[in-house]
Amino acid sequence: MILVELRKMVRSRRTWTTILLIDALPTLVAILLAITDLGPRPGQGPAFLSAVLTDGTLFPLAALAIVLPLFLPIAVALTAGEAIAGEAQAGTLRYLLIRPVGRTRLLVAKLVSVMAFVVLSVLVVAVTAYVVGTLLLGKGDVTTGSTSISGSSLSTQELLLRTLLALAYAMLCMLGVAAIALFLSTVSESPLGAALGTLAVLIASTILLTLDAASALQPWLPTRYWLAFVDLFRDPILWRDVVRGVLLQLVYVVVFLAAGWANFTTKDITD
Amino acid sequence: MIRTAALTKRYGRITAVDDLDLDVREGDVYGFLGANGSGKTTTVRMLLGLVLATSGTIEVMGQPMPARARQVLPEVGALVEGPAAYAHLSGRANLALFDAMGPGGGRASRARRVDDALARVGLGGVDSRPVHAYSLGMRQRLGLANALLRRPRLLVLDEPTNGLDPQGIREIRGLLLELNAHGTTVFLSSHLLAEIEQMCTRVGVLDQGRLVVQEQLDVLRQPTGRVVVHTPDADRARALLDGQVEHQDGERLVIRVPDAAALNALLVGGGVRVASLTAERRTLEDVVLAATSAGSDTFSVPAVAR
Ligand SMILES: Nc1ncnc2c1ncn2[C@@H]1O[C@H](COP(=O)(O)OP(=O)(O)O)[C@@H](O)[C@H]1O
Ligand SMILES: [Mg+2]
DSSP: OHHHHHHHHHHOHHHHHHHHHHHHHHHHHHHHHHHHOOOOOTTSSSTTHHHHTTOGGGHHHHHHHHHTTTHHHHHHHHHHHHHHHHHHHHTHHHHHHTTTOOHHHHHHHHHHHHHHHHHHHHHHHHHHHHHHHHHHHOOOOTTTOEEOTTSSEEOHHHHHHHHHHHHHHHHHHHHHHHHHHHHHHHHOSSHHHHHHHHHHHHHHHHHHHTOGGGTTTGGGOTTTTGGGGGGGGSSSOOHHHHHHHHHHHHHHHHHHHHHHHHHHHTOOOOO | OEEEEEEEEEETTEEEEEEEOOEEOTTOEEEEEEOTTSSHHHHHHHHTTSSOOSEEEEEETTEEETTTHHHHGGGEEEEOSSOOOOTTSBHHHHHHHHHHSSTTOOSTTHHHHHHHHHHHTTOTTOOSOBGGGSOHHHHHHHHHHHHHTTOOSEEEEESTTTTOOHHHHHHHHHHHHHHHHTTOEEEEEESOHHHHHHHOSEEEEEETTEEEEEEEHHHHTOEEEEEEEEOTTHHHHHHHHTTOEEEEETTEEEEEOSOHHHHHHHHHHTTOOOSEEEEEEOOHHHHHHHHOOSOTTOOOOSOSOO
């Protein structure tokens, strides 16, 4: 069943259209930077963008910082929101379940497929950004290594390791989004409803983060530590927010998946 | 094959299915007849474990449902509230996808199973156009093919002839009867009396969630004890029969007499030319009308006589 779902996801034109759209923005940014050579001043704009001008190999990180706040979550919310509600709306859910595919199994298969989508889209963004970055913006001086945001320099190996960590962290954050969307997908009759509900949660979270009056809530908001992956490039690595981010996302994943499972396995399928 | 006891489903204040005791036997073509909204689909969903009963028990092939769904459902093929498919894929791709799910779908024999099922429902030569370009009738056939993929012992079909033209209905009826002759038990729901009367051996009539009749069709269609005779010599026949004629309508006589053969001998012996002579049976329609109230999708004031 998991393989069937994966095949469905990989073969779907929708998957690739979405990834293409996500990828378009960082690519556009790279082109603009290459043409104008106008980076944001250090400390402003998306993380890493100013560093990118001197070293195109850093561009995957800049691309991640560009798509993580909005594009990627939208794509993940749409995909995960579609998971159960989409089958219900098409009427195929009842035929899957009477094949029979166990409800827990189906949910797990959908989760794996959504995770695969997350991994796929993050990797595609990173790889294209690397290619585009090195082609358009050029490589930095490899022998001296790249500079961390704290100013000291990192070896290429060190940089690669930290980049992979950052990608993994971004994937976990998106898994948190996927868990919320998957839960709503078992509740809502419509896939779009589930996706919009998820986005509403994320937007509310972003707004509350800017509000001092909500400071008591802030450590628990899903988007609170999303951009903490930037801290992985400080020297030494600033672990505090990253660790908190990982734990918080795990809480979201566990809670919403459990809720989704409890709801889906006991629900009347009346679509 | 299917047995339910006191099966009940409530949606909030609506009781969709009320205290249902179904008994479908192996080898039956069981017709589940009911007006729109009488609870047929809800019953089918409960039988298949899609909807959980409020109370009561279900046994399918001797095993409790939905507890043993994993053992039972591989041997059941079903059509629930219309067919469904992934609209952007072809019919064949859809079946291959559904076949790959769940137990019993070995990859090596998949193409054969799919072709087999398509051929059975008359879609053997279908091209690779996506399902969203299918007509209603083609979708219905595809849904049926999906139900037949695993060569089930029991077919549960909710309004299987919806959207088919008369020719298609006839083909599907032929297919179901053929499957039944080879040992498949068929449970089909319909709101069409004629459809059930034409092909079922056993009938259950649902009225506002309650089972009001459940019987073999030929028992329901018992003789009424009257014989209908058409004859050009109606007056002569009347004289001969002396008071047994209940009703005359031109050349048509309705005669109360237990033995049609004896009546025929009597008439012919008396020089009456008999054009036709039939022992009258109750129609399913009579049975249903006698057992049910107004259709549950009508909301008339119940007072005045119909
Ligand atoms: N999900 C649901 N929520 C509330 N009421 C429902 C639901 N599904 C069906 N019903 C009600 O249950 C009754 C039986 O419906 P259904 O089983 O679909 O009948 P049928 O298939 O015989 O037309 C109807 O009155 C319908 O309105
Ligand atoms: Mg129905």
